[in-house]
Amino acid sequence: xxxxxxxxxxxxxxxxxxxxxQGLRGAGVDVTVFERDGGPxxxxxxxxxxxxxxxxASLRACLPPPLRELLVATAHRRGENxxxxxxxxxxPQWAPSFDDPxxxxxDKVDALDRDVLRRILLAGLEPVVRYGRTFTRCERxxxxxxxxxxxxxxxxxxxxxxxxxxxxxxVRAQLLPDRLPADxxxxxxxxxxxxxxxxxxxxxxxxxDRFSYVIGSDGSHLGLMPMSFxxxxxxxxxxxxxxxxxxxxxxxxxxxxxxxxxxxxxxDAEFFALDGPGLCxxxxxxxxxxxxxxxxxxxxxxxELTFGVALRAHTPVVPWETGPVVPLGDAVHxxxxxxxxxxxxxxxxxxxxxxxxxxxxxxxxxxxDAVTAYQKAMVEYATEGVEMSLRIxxxxxxxxxxxx
Numbered sequence: 143x144x145x146x147x148x149x150x151x152x153x154x155x156x157x158x159x160x161x162x163x164q165g166l167r168g169a170g171v172d173v174t175v176f177e178r179d180g181g182p183x184x185x186x187x188x189x190x191x192x193x194x195x196x197x198x199a200s201l202r203a204c205l206p207p208p209l210r211e212l213l214v215a216t217a218h219r220r221g222e223n224x225x226x227x228x229x230x231x232x233x234p235q236w237a238p239s240f241d242d243p244x245x246x247x248x249d250k251v252d253a254l255d256r257d258v259l260r261r262i263l264l265a266g267l268e269p270v271v272r273y274g275r276t277f278t279r280c281e282r283x284x285x286x287x288x289x290x291x292x293x294x295x296x297x298x299x300x301x302x303x304x305x306x307x308x309x310x311x312x313v314r315a316q317l318l319p320d321r322l323p324a325d326x327x328x329x330x331x332x333x334x335x336x337x338x339x340x341x342x343x344x345x346x347x348x349x350x351d352r353f354s355y356v357i358g359s360d361g362s363h364l365g366l367m368p369m370s371f372x373x374x375x376x377x378x379x380x381x382x383x384x385x386x387x388x389x390x391x392x393x394x395x396x397x398x399x400x401x402x403x404x405x406x407x408x409x410d411a412e413f414f415a416l417d418g419p420g421l422c423x424x425x426x427x428x429x430x431x432x433x434x435x436x437x438x439x440x441x442x443x444x445x446e447l448t449f450g451v452a453l454r455a456h457t458p459v460v461p462w463e464t465g466p467v468v469p470l471g472d473a474v475h476x477x478x479x480x481x482x483x484x485x486x487x488x489x490x491x492x493x494x495x496x497x498x499x500x501x502x503x504x505x506x507x508x509x510x511d512a513v514t515a516y517q518k519a520m521v522e523y524a525t526e527g528v529e530m531s532l533r534i535x536x537x538x539x540x541x542x543x544x545x546x
Contacts, residue, residue: 165496343438
């Protein structure tokens with residue numbers, strides 16, 4: 143319980159919401175997370191996230207020292223600068239470059255497995271995470287607080303409600319029903335293939351340890367990102383944080399196939415009806431005429447970790463009304479997952495909002511003033527994030543524009 147008894151309700155237990163909860167709990171602020179999933183094992187998003195310098199700094203700011211150490215120990219073990227691009231026959235192409243001021247610092251966290259990160263963010267939060275709570279609505283209270291109501295008939299009262307419930311935010315749908323992210327027209331298949339299977343299938347050596355992008359002449363574009371762990375994930379957790387059970391995983395490639403809907407060859411309804419095996423077959427067929435070392439990627443992908451999405455973006459990013467309901471992450475600034483910009487912006491939100499709400503809890507600042515300042519800064523850096531993710535998306539899929 144904070145000094146002034148402020149209570150924060152966080153709707154959504156994704157990366158941003160959990161990072162915020164870690165920061166607030168570490169500062170002594172009363173926080174509860176409400177997550178619609180039935181438990182920590184229900185969500186499977188086992189793919190790689192690039193972590194920017196700002197994202198790393200924000201994670202470090204919110205996590206206690208033992209979890210910071212575990213974060214470093216379970217990060218991607220190979221440093222990367224920029225990416226390599228090829229056509230479907232592996233002829234080199236121009237690609238943008240990215241500077242990383244961290245250089246090759248030994249404790250740099252430049253990529254993480256999303257499942258592992260989420261488990262680390264959940265560590266120590268067991269008493270304050272409520273599973274199986276699907277948000278239905280919120281209401282302002284006469285005393286200035288807010289009540290959150292859930293589908294199971296339960297409710298919770300807080301001084302602040304943080305909308306961290308993603309691109310399809312139900313909180314935003316209630317308060318700003320017309321504020322929807324624009325469809326960019328790109329349909330994406332996310333999947334995963336073990337490193338051993340990819341190498342066995344003939345993945346060319348230049349692509350094995352680099353972020354590589356393949357630009358097909360038929361409108362299919364493939365991103366391949368390696369995730370190589372420094373040590374065994376479970377063994378590392380057992381050594382650094384006894385009792386925390388991380389998912390068993392080995393080295394893999396995150397495979398991302400982007401196709402504009404104009405080149406999809408099927409209606410959206412048919413594409414989004416495909417299950418994991420169907421999406422793997424779709425992706426394998428799209429790359430069947432490519433270099434022999436690339437044809438096997440989706441034939442060896444894990445169907446249970448394969449899913450399709452439509453890329454969307456909020457343009458422009460605008461603040462919500464100042465009050466007890468505060469937005470965080472994709473709820474307010476949905477963007478393409480290009481370069482992991484969205485996740486990094488969400489944890490940046492978490493660090494900034496932790497600082498703002500901690501000052502309120504300590505009586506150092508008024509809530510309205512703190513929320514206004516947070517949103518002003520958030521809109522500025524999130525706008526930069528959306529623009530960067532759109533630039534990368536436009537490069538990778540030439541038909542992309544801000545309005546679809």
